[in-house]
Amino acid sequence: xxxxxxxxxxxxxxYYVAGxxxxxxxxxxxxxxxxxxxxxxxxVSERLVKVRLDHPIAQCLELAEALKTKxxxxxxxxxxxxxxxxxxxVGIAEAGAVEIERWLRSPDPIVMAIGTGRTLKAAVDQLPxxxxxxxxxxxxxxxIGPDGSAAYxxxxxxxxxxxxxxxxxxxxxxxxxxxxxxxxxxxQPMIRNSIALAKAADVVFVGIGDVGLDAPLCRDGFVSRExxxxxxxxxxxxxxxxxxxxxxxxxVQGSINxxxxxxxxxxxxxxxxxxxxxxxxxxxxxxxxLRSGLVNGVITDETAARFALES
Amino acid sequence: xxxxxxxxxxxxxxYYVAGxxxxxxxxxxxxxxxxxxxxxxxxVSERLVKVRLDHPIAQCLELAEALKTKxxxxxxxxxxxxxxxxxxxVGIAEAGAVEIERWLRSPDPIVMAIGTGRTLKAAVDQLPxxxxxxxxxxxxxxxIGPDGSAAYxxxxxxxxxxxxxxxxxxxxxxxxxxxxxxxxxxxQPMIRNSIALAKAADVVFVGIGDVGLDAPLCRDGFVSRExxxxxxxxxxxxxxxxxxxxxxxxxVQGSINxxxxxxxxxxxxxxxxxxxxxxxxxxxxxxxxLRSGLVNGVITDETAARFALES
DNA sequence: TCTTTCAGCGATTATTTGCCCATAAACTTA
DNA sequence: TAAGTTTATGGGCAAATAATCGCTGAAAGA
Numbered sequence: 001x002x003x004x005x006x007x008x009x010x011x012x013x014x015y016y017v018a019g020x021x022x023x024x025x026x027x028x029x030x031x032x033x034x035x036x037x038x039x040x041x042x043x044v045s046e047r048l049v050k051v052r053l054d055h056p057i058a059q060c061l062e063l064a065e066a067l068k069t070k071x072x073x074x075x076x077x078x079x080x081x082x083x084x085x086x087x088x089x090v091g092i093a094e095a096g097a098v099e100i101e102r103w104l105r106s107p108d109p110i111v112m113a114i115g116t117g118r119t120l121k122a123a124v125d126q127l128p129x130x131x132x133x134x135x136x137x138x139x140x141x142x143x144i145g146p147d148g149s150a151a152y153x154x155x156x157x158x159x160x161x162x163x164x165x166x167x168x169x170x171x172x173x174x175x176x177x178x179x180x181x182x183x184x185x186x187x188q189p190m191i192r193n194s195i196a197l198a199k200a201a202d203v204v205f206v207g208i209g210d211v212g213l214d215a216p217l218c219r220d221g222f223v224s225r226e227x228x229x230x231x232x233x234x235x236x237x238x239x240x241x242x243x244x245x246x247x248x249x250x251x252v253q254g255s256i257n258x259x260x261x262x263x264x265x266x267x268x269x270x271x272x273x274x275x276x277x278x279x280x281x282x283x284x285x286x287x288x289x290l291r292s293g294l295v296n297g298v299i300t301d302e303t304a305a306r307f308a309l310e311s
Numbered sequence: 312x313x314x315x316x317x318x319x320x321x322x323x324x325x326y327y328v329a330g331x332x333x334x335x336x337x338x339x340x341x342x343x344x345x346x347x348x349x350x351x352x353x354x355v356s357e358r359l360v361k362v363r364l365d366h367p368i369a370q371c372l373e374l375a376e377a378l379k380t381k382x383x384x385x386x387x388x389x390x391x392x393x394x395x396x397x398x399x400x401v402g403i404a405e406a407g408a409v410e411i412e413r414w415l416r417s418p419d420p421i422v423m424a425i426g427t428g429r430t431l432k433a434a435v436d437q438l439p440x441x442x443x444x445x446x447x448x449x450x451x452x453x454x455i456g457p458d459g460s461a462a463y464x465x466x467x468x469x470x471x472x473x474x475x476x477x478x479x480x481x482x483x484x485x486x487x488x489x490x491x492x493x494x495x496x497x498x499q500p501m502i503r504n505s506i507a508l509a510k511a512a513d514v515v516f517v518g519i520g521d522v523g524l525d526a527p528l529c530r531d532g533f534v535s536r537e538x539x540x541x542x543x544x545x546x547x548x549x550x551x552x553x554x555x556x557x558x559x560x561x562x563v564q565g566s567i568n569x570x571x572x573x574x575x576x577x578x579x580x581x582x583x584x585x586x587x588x589x590x591x592x593x594x595x596x597x598x599x600x601l602r603s604g605l606v607n608g609v610i611t612d613e614t615a616a617r618f619a620l621e622s
Numbered sequence: 623t624c625t626t627t628c629a630g631c632g633a634t635t636a637t638t639t640g641c642c643c644a645t646a647a648a649c650t651t652a
Numbered sequence: 653t654a655a656g657t658t659t660a661t662g663g664g665c666a667a668a669t670a671a672t673c674g675c676t677g678a679a680a681g682a
Contacts, residue, residue, distance in 0.1 A: 005366065006366070006368045008366075009364055009366035009367075009368040009369050010368050010372060012364055012366075012369075013364050013368070013369050013372045013373075014372075016362040016364070017362055017364065017369075017372075017373075018372075018376070021637085021638060021639090022638070022639065023637095023638080030413055030416070031661095032661070032662050032663090033638095033639090033662085034640095034641095034661070034662055034663080035660085035661070035662080037639065037640070037641095038660090038661090040639095041640080043364070043366075047365070048364055048365055048366045048369075049362055049363070049364055049365075050362070050363045050364075050365055051327040051328055051360055051361070051362050051363075052360070052361045052362075052363065053320055053323055053324050053327070053328060053354075053359055053360055053361075054358070054359050054360070054361055055316060055317070055319075055320035055323075055354075055359045056320075057317055057320050057321050057324070059317075079324075080321055080324050080325070080329075090328065090329050090330075091324070091328055091329065094328055128363065128365045129365055332667090332668065332669090333668075333669070334668080342631095343631075343632060344632095344668095344669090345631070345632060345633085346630080346631070346632085348669065348670070349630080349631090351669095352669095352670080
């Protein structure tokens, strides 16, 4: 199995780096061209090959500047929209990985706080193997899924493994049963330690989620359909680390926000809080988060950027 | 011009990151497919797209390419260094066996010349059972140990048995008592025949040995401790088939090299002469062998490769 | 104003690649 | 051990991509 990945890496290297054809690779490795092709595509599907585009596309840059000005952002990266893209995080994941990696390359120890969600997971999956024992990675949200599995959208664990940093997960569900329970749980020494660390983070990366019956929050069972319907009726527009906010980015009062186990969202303007998100159904959520200064950095796509600018 | 690069970046992004076909890119950008293709290839040639391979083997391949270029090698294989495994031939043995097997798989008869040493033995031990009656395997060095046993570092015998090929050992000690004796022995019909065969080899595999009081050459009694100390003082750095060379890969004059019974090392650039060796204590020997072109192929590990490249 | 040069374009052709399928090999399970 | 099941392999073929060629038009220079 490992040797197969080795072969895949070798084939992928010859194909993408050395620019050989599959026939040449086949000859070099004494296998059939078909096998070579399989190895190359395995290298791709196993994410061994990582492609990076080193050119700021003018339009995206302009949009980024405009967004930065309008919402006083510290950081803004716009990736081209792909109208045909089926999957959510095409492009964002790569761009997010670049920025995360930039922080991790720091020789000085930093504390990086991390939210959760599919987009963030996709970005983390694009990270290269690194060795960053000087850094600490701390989770902002509970890492226990509604089914009790400890590895829900295993962002912090995969990341820590990939970059070999110390990590501080928050071993709680995303939502606890009541505000009182949250207070009690947050007093536990380990949790308290994680929260203190998160509040001292040098940089924060979060995913932006949308709300609605089709949103992951609902589909993955964190929030019941009835509750979600009520939230939407009350004006909930988006979600960051489980905190629900309305279309102006203000936290929805009472309701579910009283039960979020997550660390409160930092509003300290000095620390970069960078949100990742894209796609039609997240447009309003992204705009809301930017409007209120819930985040001060964003990585999104062209159409979401235009939407946020228009209003 | 800038806008052309922008377009190239956009096209390259859609192609490599989003995974669109050139047709789709052409449609999205309202240009012909050919133009899209040109933009993509422009993005590549302008080095806007950067491919990385996130796998240990990738580094090995880069090192191999670098070594190939620097030392004009016909063949170079670098295996990942395993810092945990200080034992001899982890990885090298397998890699060597693969290459040896590749040659043996040839349906056309070949002559393979073989040196000796622990590393080569480990590689040969990794060979599968084969039936290669078409090939001839000839030994480059004497196969008689200092204790008179006929099967010292039984490389050629185990190999011939494993792959069922005709074999031509050299029934001499590694070192004879004098240059005169060597000349006489080399005139014996059987020996002469083996030497002629070895000189006509299609491919040569040798082990690289180090020198010093702890080196196998000394420990196994081929060279006395006094003689070894003198050799080291005279600048001997490594050994191939019993031939001692200095740190630039030049044979040490006189001394013990006058008594080596081995076939002279082939310097014919057309025939692959592939050396196997790894480990901290062989770094200098490997570098020396590469520097002088004593060998034109090498199978070694990452750290040895880096060492050879640095100087 | 005219000429020269040359980048870019599309059509055509050649090469390369992705995928399906039949077959062989390996591995399970009774 | 034999039958069944999964997994890998290589051939063939269609799609995708790269290379070649002649044409056009715009910019530079006389």
